[in-house]
Amino acid sequence: RPKNFPPGPPLVPVLGNLLEMTVGSPLEDFERLRKTYGNVYSLFFGSRPAVIVNGIKAVREALVTNAKDFAGRPQGLLVADLSENEGVILADYGPRWKDHRRFALTNLRNFGMGKSAMEEKIHQEIKFIIDTMDENIGKTMSPESMIYLATSNIVCRVLFNARYNQNDDFINVIIKGYSENAKILNGLSSTLCEAFPILRKLPLPVSKLFKNVKNAENFVHVLLAEHKKTRVPGQPRDFIDSYLDEMEKDTEKDSTFSEDQMCTFVLDLHFAGTDTTSNTMLTLFLYLTSKPQMQERCQEEIDRVLEGKDQASFEDRHQMHYMQAMIHEVQRVANIVPLNVFHATVVDTELMGYSIPKGTLVIPNMKSVLSEEGQWKYPHEFNPENFLNEQGEFVKPEAFMPFSTGIRMCLGEGLARMELFLIPVMLLRKFKLIWPEDAGEPDYTQIFGGTMSPQPYRIKVQPRSTQ
C-alpha cells in the first residue's frame, strides 16, 4: 500500500484481496472489514486499489466537503468500458459530464419534474397498473413486470414521448438486455475480468455484455431517425428533440453533444430511472402486503387526506406522515444502490487523515450510513418510526441518503420521489394487498446487484370495500 494509504487486509500476490470477497454478495464482507480496519479502509481487486468509505462522517467528507476531489468515475472497469465514458452516469468528471448533467436537470424540469405535468404522466401510467390489477382480482399475481413496465414508461414518456407494452420490441431488446447484463456483471467471470482485464479476450459471458449494449444503442438510433423526420426545431416534444435542438445551437468545435453521446445518455437515464425506482417500489409492496397492520394504517391516512378527491397530488404528502415514513423506511432498508455508483479521485487528496492518490477507485458503502448506529432509532429493524417524531410527524434524518449526496448525487430524485408516493397511494386507495395463504413466510432478504432487488413474490388483490 502507498504511504499513508488507508489500511486493509494483507495482500496476496496477484490476487490482492480478492479472496476476502464473496462473489455476488460482498456486503457482509465490507461490514466485517469495517469492524477490523475502521470507516476508511482499502482493498485490492487484483492490482487495482479501492478505498471503501463507511459511515456518515467519512461519506460526507468525501462526497460533500471534498466533493470535487471525489467526483470522478473509475476508468478501465468493465462497466465503464461498456459506456465508453459517454452518457452521464459513468462519465468521468469533466466538461462532457457537466454539460450533460446540466442538460438532464434542465430538461427533466422542462418536461415536468417537480411539477403537475409530471404528476399527470405518472397518473396516466397508474391507470394501466389499475387495469392490470383489476384483471387479477381474486387471483395471485407477481407485481414485477407490471411495476417495471410502469416505471419504464414514465421515463420513456419524458425521453421519447412514447410508452410501450409488454410485448413491444423496446421491452424485449432493452429491458431483457439490462437484466441479462446485471446477471453477468454480478457473476464470477466479471469479477475476474475486473481484476485481470486480459481475461476479457476469452470467450466468457462478458462478451454478451457489449452485444446487449450495442443492440440497445441501435434501438435508440432508430428512434433518433424517426425524431429527425418529424420534429419541429425549437418545439421539443421530448428529450431527443431537445437534444437535437441543443446540437444545432452548440456548433462549437469542442461541443460535447453528439448523436453517439446522446444514445448512451438516454439509455443511462432510462436505466437509472427504471431499475432503481421499480425495485424500490417492489420492496415497498412486499412490506405493505406482508405487514397488513401497516398497510391498513396507510390506507386510513390516504382515505382521510384524499376524501372527495379523484386523485392524489404530490402536495398531499405533507399530510400523510405515516405513508411518507413507510416509503422512506423502505428506501432505507432496501438500500437500492448498495455501493453507490463507484467514484474516483480526480486529484491527489485526503480523507479522514489518509492520503488518496489521483485515480483511486472509491466505493461509498451506503448500508453503513443507512443503518449506522447512533443515526437511527432502530438501525437494524424495519420500523417506520425511524422517520416519525414524538408527535407522529414525518422527519428525515441526515443519514437518509439513498440518492447519495454531493455534486454527483442522483439527478432523478424528484421524479423518483413523485412515483414512489403517487403510485402506492393510488393503489392502496383502491386495493387491499394480501399475502397469499400458501406463500409461506415472507423473505425480506435481497438479491445483491448494482441495484438490489427483492426476492420474487406474489400478491393477492382485492378491491377495497370502502371504495
Ligand code: HEM
Ligand atoms: C428510487 C430511485 C432512485 C435511487 C435510489 C437512485 C439512486 C442513485 C444513486 C445512489 C446514484 C449515484 C450518485 C453518486 O454517484 O454519488 C444515482 C445517480 C444517478 N441517477 Fe439515480 N436513483 C433513483 C432514480 C433515478 C431516476 C428516476 C433517474 C432519472 C430519470 C435517475 C438518474 C440518475 C443519473 C443520471 C445518475 C448519475 C448522476 C451523475 O453521475 O452525475 N435516478 N442515483
